[in-house]
Amino acid sequence: MEKKNSFYITTAIHYANAGPHLGHAYEGLLADIVARYKREKGMPTFFLTGTDEHGDKILRSAKKVDMGPQAFVDMNAQKFKDLYEAMSLSNDEFIRTSDQKKHWPGAIALWNTIKETGDIYKGVYKGLYCVGCEAFKTEKDLVDGKCPDHKIAPEEIEEENYFFKLSKYADEIIKLIESDTIRILPEARKNEMLALVKEGIEDISFSRPERDIPWGIPVPGEPGQNMYVWCDALFNYISALGYGTEHDENFKKFWPADVHIVGKDILRFHAIFWPAMLLSAKLPLPKNIWVHGMITSDGQKMSKSIGNVVDPMEYIRDYGPDAFRYFLAREIPPFEDGDFSEEKFVTAYNANLANGLGNLVSRTIKMTQTYFGGTIKKKEEYVDVPLLIRRDLFKGTEYLQGYSIPYTIEWAILPEYQEKMEAFEVQQAADVIWKFIGLLDGYITKHEPFKLIKEDREKTENILWNILYGLYFVGVMVVPFMPDTAKKIWTAIGVDNMDEKYGTPLSFQTQQIDEALFARIELKKIEEPQPVPQPDSQPTEEGQV
Ligand code: MSP
Numbered sequence: 001m002e003k004k005n006s007f008y009i010t011t012a013i014h015y016a017n018a019g020p021h022l023g024h025a026y027e028g029l030l031a032d033i034v035a036r037y038k039r040e041k042g043m044p045t046f047f048l049t050g051t052d053e054h055g056d057k058i059l060r061s062a063k064k065v066d067m068g069p070q071a072f073v074d075m076n077a078q079k080f081k082d083l084y085e086a087m088s089l090s091n092d093e094f095i096r097t098s099d100q101k102k103h104w105p106g107a108i109a110l111w112n113t114i115k116e117t118g119d120i121y122k123g124v125y126k127g128l129y130c131v132g133c134e135a136f137k138t139e140k141d142l143v144d145g146k147c148p149d150h151k152i153a154p155e156e157i158e159e160e161n162y163f164f165k166l167s168k169y170a171d172e173i174i175k176l177i178e179s180d181t182i183r184i185l186p187e188a189r190k191n192e193m194l195a196l197v198k199e200g201i202e203d204i205s206f207s208r209p210e211r212d213i214p215w216g217i218p219v220p221g222e223p224g225q226n227m228y229v230w231c232d233a234l235f236n237y238i239s240a241l242g243y244g245t246e247h248d249e250n251f252k253k254f255w256p257a258d259v260h261i262v263g264k265d266i267l268r269f270h271a272i273f274w275p276a277m278l279l280s281a282k283l284p285l286p287k288n289i290w291v292h293g294m295i296t297s298d299g300q301k302m303s304k305s306i307g308n309v310v311d312p313m314e315y316i317r318d319y320g321p322d323a324f325r326y327f328l329a330r331e332i333p334p335f336e337d338g339d340f341s342e343e344k345f346v347t348a349y350n351a352n353l354a355n356g357l358g359n360l361v362s363r364t365i366k367m368t369q370t371y372f373g374g375t376i377k378k379k380e381e382y383v384d385v386p387l388l389i390r391r392d393l394f395k396g397t398e399y400l401q402g403y404s405i406p407y408t409i410e411w412a413i414l415p416e417y418q419e420k421m422e423a424f425e426v427q428q429a430a431d432v433i434w435k436f437i438g439l440l441d442g443y444i445t446k447h448e449p450f451k452l453i454k455e456d457r458e459k460t461e462n463i464l465w466n467i468l469y470g471l472y473f474v475g476v477m478v479v480p481f482m483p484d485t486a487k488k489i490w491t492a493i494g495v496d497n498m499d500e501k502y503g504t505p506l507s508f509q510t511q512q513i514d515e516a517l518f519a520r521i522e523l524k525k526i527e528e529p530q531p532v533p534q535p536d537s538q539p540t541e542e543g544q545v
Pocket of ligand 1: 013015026027233234236261263264265
């Protein structure tokens with residue numbers, strides 16, 4: 001297969017049986033960060049998300065509120081769209097499995113292709129089914145007779161189904177996972193999947209009787225059967241690209257997926273079922289499956305009865321999309337479980353956004369405005385103001401001590417940042433940005449431009465030029481994480497003139513900022529408010545700027 005010059009990233013499609021929660025927001029954010037990073041690098045990128053709208057779970061939820069299934073999923077899908085817009089997700093498509101125009105043609109085409117291979121046959125399924133997972137279960141999947149994820153006993157069902165010959169592909173799937181042809185991240189999840197397939201896998205149901213589940217895509221040529229909701233749902237990854245239709249340009253351009261992002265609870269569907277379906281249809285396989293952990297709230301699983309469900313919209317409304325994005329990206333590890341609490345949010349916000357980034361931008365702008373009317377030009381001898389880098393701070397920086405800020409960015413900061421981003425280590429990539437922000441703060445403390453201005457105007461301008469140059473690249477690295485903030489930084493530093501050859505800023509005309517980038521916030525919900533950490537002591541002279 002020819003190497004395609006494009007990038008395709010997906011989230012799971014989220015059940016439209018209710019509105020979105022923090023886990024959905026997190027998954028969308030991870031995909032958005034990587035998609036924005038790739039686009040910045042000039043890579044044609046397609047980012048897909050959407051909603052999973054068929055099946056028994058949806059049908060039952062709709063009945064509970066006395067609504068028809070279509071009206072019910074329309075209502076919930078809109079809530080997902082609203083959230084994703086509010087958090088500035090840059091998805092290129094929002095696929096809905098009840099969309100008969102966008103999703104059904106591709107789903108039907110793929111079903112037919114798999115059928116032509118001879119991998120779909122009729123049989124009778126007798127066994128257990130968990131509606132929460134929308135999945136068939138065996139005794140070994142249960143703990144004390146209950147589904148461990150939904151804490152309910154599965155229902156016994158007996159019905160005529162179409163089956164898919166999953167077992168036929170077991171050996172090939174093992175080889176593909178072992179060889180990292182399909183790379184499962186992190187490694188521990190890869191081993192889990194290998195163990196699961198090696199235990200032996202059986203064929204799976206691919207359809208359900210319409211009389212029991214009258215809400216799904218009809219099996220082509222077989223009235224009375226609807227596609228099993230997981231088969232319908234997995235098809236979204238190619239139906240959204242126009243597979244099997246006249247308009248399959250995106251499919252040709254973007255498939256196979258570079259990354260499917262999923263939670264650990266649904267990994268087996270993506271690492272085993274989906275590749276087997278693609279093998280059967282002789283289609284290329286996804287390259288990476290990125291398995292993130294679960295977000296807990298105050299150390300516990302989010303649950304309405306405990307009352308610890310975090311409403312993402314509330315945070316976005318109160319603190320803005322960028323602060324919300326920052327917290328999830330920087331404070332939750334991308335490959336493990338992580339915890340969300342208001343206290344952690346407020347502490348991280350004040351320390352790293354209000355103090356760290358926000359304060360650095362505003363103090364720099366103030367100095368440039370007061371001393372130079374905002375105009376800062378590049379000086380030839382900027383390498384004479386060395387940036388001291390602690391030896392242990394960045395890998396391989398021992399030789400960088402005493403170099404300029406531009407040199408440090410080019411040789412230490414950007415390479416490390418890019419390495420992390422390419423490995424989907426978004427949290428660590430954000431760490432690199434904030435280490436750099438710390439270095440710029442240290443640079444101000446060391447050179448004291450607020451004192452130096454009285455003795456050496458030329459050198460002070462030189463120092464401020466270096467800081468502005470550093471802030472320009474803070475903006476570059478921040479784009480995928482906090483797109484609005486990146487724009488605000490660039491507006492404030494006012495790049496006046498770019499070096500066309502290197503694409504780096506030469507001179508600046510800074511703009512006074514009326515409001516702080518991030519105003520400090522206080523805990524709202526904790527009964528006895530904790531004192532919020534105070535900013536590090538600032539040199540007094542600067543206060544007089
Ligand atoms: N509809 C299926 C996926 C079909 S993909 C072809 C589904 N939907 S879901 O709404 O239940 O979950 C969607 C995604 O959100 C999954 O990847 C799941 O792991 C993730 N999360 C659900 N709860 C979560 C947390 N508390 N934390 C992080 N992610 C979580 O499964």
